């Protein structure tokens with residue numbers, strides 16, 4: 001479960017250029033099918049905002065994965081998961097309340113503890129990641145636009161749109177290398193659960209995106225434009241000391 005405290009920030013570093021007048025973090029949702037490149041796109045955005053090498057306590061941009069909010073499995077579900085028969089792609093698999101609370105707390109500038117997820121054992125790790133107040137949050141996951149309340153919290157919504165064959169081949173390689181899976185179980189889970197759930201729950205949320213990014217992290221033009229746009233939106237002008245970025249409106253940004 002994510003937890004939060006009203007601790008003062010322990011950091012002393014300067015904030016991202018020009019962001020010191022923005023009272024809340026800029027929340028960016030990044031959705032897309034499995035292995036579409038969501039994490040890679042987020043990493044590139046973070047890099048281009050000049051934050052990749054910065055210590056996590058000093059960072060002004062943070063990436064949070066929706067996978068941190070998978071519910072704990074019951075013993076029966078755990079047995080199914082080990083056979084590749086538990087549906088991790090269904091909205092019910094996620095702790096929606098935990099996700100919503102964490103985002104609200106981050107938006108309120110609180111220090112929030114986000115769980116870390118262990119894909120090998122299908123459970124949360126004992127350790128978590130502490131999120132200090134930041135300027136930009138990249139919240140990525142297959143179903144981040146599925147839940148209306150979450151969706152409406154994002155100031156910018158990106159959908160990473162990568163060809164399904166490419167996604168499957170990347171998922172196979174990744175899950176064997178990093179998630180302790182066998183080829184047989186990956187393909188079984190993919191064809192029976194992942195692909196149908198993608199079509200039912202993830203793909204229909206593409207319509208909510210502000211920007212669709214074909215080819216994921218390979219699309220350097222799209223990523224450059226998005227980074228420029230983020231910097232532009234967040235840069236205060238002389239007459240606009242409080243450029244706000246609520247999900248429904250951007251106001252007072254004279255040109």
Ligand SMILES: Nc1ncnc2c1ncn2[C@@H]1O[C@H](COP(=O)(O)OP(=O)(O)O)[C@@H](O)[C@H]1O
Nearest residue numbers: 033034035036037038039040041170174217218
């Ligand atoms: N443009 C790319 N070219 C080659 N491999 C990629 C590319 N983008 C992502 N990958 C690889 O594909 C896998 C899934 O990418 P990732 O960014 O983690 O996707 P997601 O977060 O959508 O699951 C990872 O192993 C990653 O290294």
Ligand SMILES: Nc1ccn([C@@H]2O[C@H](COP(=O)(O)O)[C@@H](O)[C@H]2O)c(=O)n1
Nearest residue numbers: 033034035067088089119122141142194
């Ligand atoms: N224990 C788990 C948890 C999740 N998955 C799969 O991960 C996919 C989401 O992560 P991406 O990085 O690929 O977006 C999702 O499709 C789940 O099937 C899993 O296999 N095991």
